Amino acid sequence: MYMKFTQTTLDKIERVLDEAQYIVRYERGNFQSGYCILEQKKVVVLNKFLPLEGRISTLVDIIPQLRIVPEMLTPEVRRVYEEVLAAARHLAANA
Numbered sequence: 001m002y003m004k005f006t007q008t009t010l011d012k013i014e015r016v017l018d019e020a021q022y023i024v025r026y027e028r029g030n031f032q033s034g035y036c037i038l039e040q041k042k043v044v045v046l047n048k049f050l051p052l053e054g055r056i057s058t059l060v061d062i063i064p065q066l067r068i069v070p071e072m073l074t075p076e077v078r079r080v081y082e083e084v085l086a087a088a089r090h091l092a093a094n095a
Contacts, residue, residue, distance in 0.1 A: 003060065003087050005053040012080045013059045017044060019077050020068040026055075035062055064088045 003009055017024050026048035029036070035058050036045040044066075046058055063084050070078050 003056060003083065005056050007052065010052060010056050010059075012077075013056060013063070013084060016063065016068070016073065016077050016081045016084065017059075017066075019073050020066065022066065024059075026050075037062060037065065060084050060087050060091065 014024050020042075022042045022044055025043060025045045027045055028048055029045070035047065037043075038045070044059075044062065046055060050058060063081070068081065070081060073081055
């Protein structure tokens with residue numbers, strides 16, 4: 001599964017997190033992996049210096065780790081969520 005590295009793609013992925021009631025923040029910090037997940041508060045913090053491609057790749061990596069209930073998402077956003085999961089599986093299989 002291939003995802004385009006565009007602002008539109010990033011916006012769609014962020015909408016998945018928004019509908020799942022996660023807050024996405026871009027901040028400075030010493031993130032060894034480029035991100036931090038505060039699961040109890042449903043906050044995902046990404047390094048604000050990541051380029052667009054890095055932001056998308058990082059979100060694709062972490063979304064499968066989050067507690068997201070697909071049935072709570074709108075149909076359009078659920079499709080994006082499923083694409084992200086497929087992309088994450090593809091990346092994991094080829095790692």
